[in-house]
Amino acid sequence: xxxxxxxxxxxxxxxxxxxxxxxxxxxxxxVAQILLFGFALTNEIRHAGVVVVDLSRDALSRRLTDxxxxxxxxxxxxxxxxxxxxDRLFRRGEAKLAVVFPPDFAATLVREGGADLQVVADAADPxxxxxxxxxxxxxxxxxxxxxxxxxxxxxRIHLExxxxxxxxxxxxxxxxxxxxxxxxxxxxxxxxxxSIVREKExxxxxxxxxxxxxxxxxxxxxxxxxxALSLVxxxxxxxxSVHVLDLPxxxxxxxxxxxxxxxxxxxxxxxxxxxxxxxxxxxxxxxSLMGMLLPTILLTGFMxxxxxxxxxxxxxxxxxxxxxYYIIVKAVMVKGLGFSAVWKETAVLAAMTxxxxxxxxxxxxxxxx
Amino acid sequence: xxxxxxxxxxxxTKRFGDFTAVDRITFDVGRGEIxxxxxxxxxxxxxxxxxxxxxxxxxxxxxxxxxxxLFKQTERIKRSIGYMSQQFSLYEDLTVRENxxxxxxxxxxxxxxxxxxxxxxxxxxxxxxxxxxxxxxLPLGWxxxxxxxxxxxxxxxxxxxxxxxxxxxxxxxxxxxxxxYAAADRGITVFITTHYMDEAAYCHRVSVxxxxxxxxxxxxxxxxxRFGADNIEDVFITLARRATRQAD
Numbered sequence: 001x002x003x004x005x006x007x008x009x010x011x012x013x014x015x016x017x018x019x020x021x022x023x024x025x026x027x028x029x030x031v032a033q034i035l036l037f038g039f040a041l042t043n044e045i046r047h048a049g050v051v052v053v054d055l056s057r058d059a060l061s062r063r064l065t066d067x068x069x070x071x072x073x074x075x076x077x078x079x080x081x082x083x084x085x086x087d088r089l090f091r092r093g094e095a096k097l098a099v100v101f102p103p104d105f106a107a108t109l110v111r112e113g114g115a116d117l118q119v120v121a122d123a124a125d126p127x128x129x130x131x132x133x134x135x136x137x138x139x140x141x142x143x144x145x146x147x148x149x150x151x152x153x154x155x156r157i158h159l160e161x162x163x164x165x166x167x168x169x170x171x172x173x174x175x176x177x178x179x180x181x182x183x184x185x186x187x188x189x190x191x192x193x194x195s196i197v198r199e200k201e202x203x204x205x206x207x208x209x210x211x212x213x214x215x216x217x218x219x220x221x222x223x224x225x226x227x228a229l230s231l232v233x234x235x236x237x238x239x240x241s242v243h244v245l246d247l248p249x250x251x252x253x254x255x256x257x258x259x260x261x262x263x264x265x266x267x268x269x270x271x272x273x274x275x276x277x278x279x280x281x282x283x284x285x286x287x288s289l290m291g292m293l294l295p296t297i298l299l300t301g302f303m304x305x306x307x308x309x310x311x312x313x314x315x316x317x318x319x320x321x322x323x324x325y326y327i328i329v330k331a332v333m334v335k336g337l338g339f340s341a342v343w344k345e346t347a348v349l350a351a352m353t354x355x356x357x358x359x360x361x362x363x364x365x366x367x368x369x
Numbered sequence: 370x371x372x373x374x375x376x377x378x379x380x381x382t383k384r385f386g387d388f389t390a391v392d393r394i395t396f397d398v399g400r401g402e403i404x405x406x407x408x409x410x411x412x413x414x415x416x417x418x419x420x421x422x423x424x425x426x427x428x429x430x431x432x433x434x435x436x437x438x439l440f441k442q443t444e445r446i447k448r449s450i451g452y453m454s455q456q457f458s459l460y461e462d463l464t465v466r467e468n469x470x471x472x473x474x475x476x477x478x479x480x481x482x483x484x485x486x487x488x489x490x491x492x493x494x495x496x497x498x499x500x501x502x503x504x505x506x507l508p509l510g511w512x513x514x515x516x517x518x519x520x521x522x523x524x525x526x527x528x529x530x531x532x533x534x535x536x537x538x539x540x541x542x543x544x545x546x547x548x549x550y551a552a553a554d555r556g557i558t559v560f561i562t563t564h565y566m567d568e569a570a571y572c573h574r575v576s577v578x579x580x581x582x583x584x585x586x587x588x589x590x591x592x593x594x595r596f597g598a599d600n601i602e603d604v605f606i607t608l609a610r611r612a613t614r615q616a617d
Contacts, residue, residue, distance in 0.1 A: 007474040011463065018462045018503075203456030207520075210422045210452040210529075212444065213475040 004213060008221035015195065016225050026191070030183045030233055034176070034240040048132055049077040049095035051086045056105035064143050068099065073135045090122045097121050097132045109147075114156035121161065133161050134246045176241040177329035178302025180234065181322040184260065185267050185296055187230045190288040192271030195222055197284040200275075215364060223268045230264045231257075250336030259332065259342070262349050263325040269356035270321070276363040296322045324348045373436070375400045375527060375558045376421065381430035383416050390416040392581040393430065398560060398574075400526075403553050405569050406562040407601075408578030409609050414562045415531060417578070421560070422452055422529050435526040448476070451520035451528040451557075455535060459516050461505030465496055468504055469519060476523040490518050510541035514548060521552050528552065530561040534568065546571050566602035575601070577608050584608040 017023065052065045069076040077095050078085055086098035100118040102108075109115040119136055123129035137159055144157050196219070199205040208218055234257070241247045249256060270292070278284045299309075299317040309317075317323050324345040331337040331345075339346070374397035383391040391413045398404045408414040419425040421434055423443045432439040435449035452458075459468050469490060473483035491500045494514055504512060513533060521528050530549075534542045546568070549559055561572070569575050569589060576586040585592055585608060589601050596604045 001477075003480075004475050004477060007471060011460070011467070011471050014467065015460070015462055201456075202460070203454035203458045204460060206424060206454045207452055207458040207472075208475070209424055210447060210450065211472075211475050212447045212477065 001214075001217075005217055005221060008213070008217065009224045012195070012221055012225045016191075016229065022191075026187055026229060027233065027236070029186070030179060030237050031240065033179050034237060034244065046072060047075045048073060048097060048128065049089065050074040050132075051077060051089050051095045051098040052079045053081065053083050053086055053098060053100045054079060055081055055103045056101045056107075057081070058104075058106035060106035060109060060147075061101040064101075064140070065099075067139055067143055068136070071135065071139055073132070086120060095122070096128060097136065099136065109157070114158060116158045116160055119159055119161045131246065137161075175302060176237065176245065176247055177326050177333060178300060180237055180260070180329055181263070181300055181302075181326050182293070182296060183233050183237065184230050184263050184325070185292055185322055187233060188226050188264055188267030189271040189274065189292050190285065191226050191229075192222060192268050193274040193278070193284040193288055194281050195226075196272065196275035197278055197281050200279060201281060216361070219272060219361075219364070223272075226268065226271075227261075227264055230267075231261070234260050247334070249333050251332035251338065255339055256329065256332045259325070259328045259346060259349075262346065262353065263321065266321045266325075266349055266353040266356065269353055269360060273356055273360040273363070276360050295320055299323065300326045302326060321349055321352050324352075372400060374398055375402075375435060376404075376560065377433045378421070379431040381417070381420060381432050382428050383413075383420055383425065384428045389581055391420065391427075394578075394581075394583050396576055396583060396586055398527075398558060400558055401553055401556050403549060403559040403561065403571070403573045405572030405575035406560065406578070407566075407569055407575055407605060408562075409612060412578040412612070413581040414578045418529055418531055418560065418562055422450060423447060449526045451523065451525040453516050453520040453528070453530045453533050455532045457512050457516040457533075459504045459512055459519065462503055464503055465491065465500045465507075465515060468515070469522065472519045473522050478523055486522065490522070494518060510537050510544070513537060513541070513545060517545065517548055517552075521557055524555075525557065527558040527560060530559065532562050532564060534563065534565060539567075542568070566600065566605060569601040569605070577605060579608050579612050584611070 050068060052068065054061050054065065065076070065079065068074050074097070078089060083100065086095065086100075089095035090098070098120040100120065102116055102118070105115050105117070117140065119133060121129035121133050140157055140159055196205075199208065205218075209215060238249060238253075238256075242249065271288070274284055274287050274291075278287060295316070299313060299320055300322045301317070328342045328345045328349075331342050335341075376396075376398035378397070379395050380393045381391060381395070382389065382393050394417060406414045406418065416425060420427045421432065421439070423439070423446055427439065434446045437443075437445040437449065439446065460471070463471065466487065469487040470483055473487065474480075478486075491497055494511075496511065496515065499507060499511075504515070507515070517528075517530070517533065520530075534545055537545070542565070549561070549571075553559055561568075563569065572589065574586065574588050575592065577584045577592075585595070585604070587595065592601065592604045593599070596607055598604045598607065
């Protein structure tokens with residue numbers, strides 16, 4: 001039985017790899033989305049205006065200011081001791097970021113081994129704000145490392161980043177988890193349902209059902225390649241997000257992969273269910289796209305904040321697996337939280353998977369009878 | 370027919386809600402026989418065949434296929450039959466060899482046997498030059514012959530063919546029938562549904578379905594005599610006129 005199963009899985013992989021156009025789409029889409037976003041970002045973050053409010057005016061604050069001014073990401077548009085300057089320049093759009101050195105910056109740093117540094121970002125454009133804050137963080141970390149060189153002193157500069165105008169910061173941190181949810185759904189729901197329905201259309205499904213090969217194994221063999229593809233896709237997205245978008249995985253990568261596998265299973269079950277109720281590839285595609293993709297884009301929360309939606313739409317959003325997955329990914333990837341923070345969402349996803357699986361396997365059996 | 374029939378059907382019925390698709394059909398098919406299953410569209414022949422293959426569960430009645438009970442021994446039946454659906458049932462994006470390997474494999478045949486027998490089949494069908502080409506690139510007639518050969522690759526007791534010759538030219542159809550005769554000579558029972566009346570004449574015996582029931586059964590010669598007709602087509606038309614059911 002195992003040998004037959006492997007043979008079947010192998011056949012499914014052939015289907016996938018022979019269909020070059022679809023394969024290109026599957027891998028191209030996430031890469032294109034991520035890269036597009038990445039490049040949109042790099043255009044924005046060169047020569048962003050920065051204001052330095054230096055209330056300390058010591059050697060260290062000046063060295064750090066020079067460092068910031070030297071970065072190609074930033075143009076120093078003003079320095080001074082008046083905090084209101086930053087506000088004014090923000091409003092006029094001339095500065096995107098303000099760095100505020102507190103009084104006695106260097107003295108505190110040397111004496112106590114650590115000092116605060118306040119960073120204020122104009123988050124009206126959240127992507128830019130986040131990226132700028134990241135770049136600044138890197139500059140400060142470099143600077144800190146240099147200070148520590150040759151001494152035992154800790155010299156820790158505490159960055160206190162504050163986003164103004166858009167404190168919840170919807171942007172890149174939303175985008176990557178959103179793309180992840182979207183891609184997993186696209187690959188799994190769409191591809192599974194289409195690949196099963198294609199067998200129905202070709203008449204090969206009947207032959208498979210007449211054969212001694214167990215129907216449940218048919219389904220399992222179909223799931224394997226898409227599970228594998230999705231995991232590869234996920235890896236690509238994560239690599240891009242870390243190396244191109246500077247969005248590191250804060251939490252446990254194992255947890256993230258585990259949760260993603262759960263989401264993949266949910267999507268596969270959904271694809272299976274769709275394939276059970278449809279007879280043609282077009283219908284399966286239409287249901288998957290209109291019924292799943294669109295609500296996912298609109299109601300998952302990464303494009304439009306759910307909090308502002310009327311309650312019926314919020315209620316509908318609760319039915320979308322992607323919403324829960326999105327919450328999980330954000331918690332693990334962006335906030336670095338552990339399983340204890342996302343167990344509820346995980347339970348919802350797991351329950352959905354079981355329900356979908358039971359529904360579709362029962363339907364599949366009825367069709368056989 | 371001295372030995373036990375390979376297919377034995379008694380009062381087999383299939384209802385979908387109020388609609389009786391197959392109405393108490395009864396017949397036997399002997400070992401090695403080519404049994405034609407005729408009927409207008411919607412007469413219930415595909416439903417009847419699907420029941421015998423285990424694709425559809427009968428509402429009532431009894432049947433044995435290859436000596437196994439249709440209700441209790443479906444798994445045994447599955448190992449003893451081959452099936453070719455209307456759409457040729459090959460994977461167009463797999464090569465000839467890959468299709469053979471896959472179908473041989475899911476019937477649990479040992480790899481060595483699949484390889485050996487597969488190569489023999491490729492030679493026999495004259496597909497050597499295209500064996501590594503995608504099936505989708507082959508002409509319809511070749512695909513159809515390959516599909517049939519794949520359906521009997523595991524040497525089943527019975528092969529069910531659901532309108533296998535739709536859309537191919539008469540010469541190719543004739544060649545296809547050569548394959549069917551060769552299979553019957555090997556002792557494989559052939560159960561075939563068809564629209565083509567010339568094909569009905571090739572069968573050892575035919576059954577004509579009318580409104581879900583068996584309207585007439587016998588050898589082509591017997592049927593012609595019984596209905597005083599010159600050919601099977603006239604027999605069929607006489608019977609089909611009695612139908613009250615609308616074709617689908």
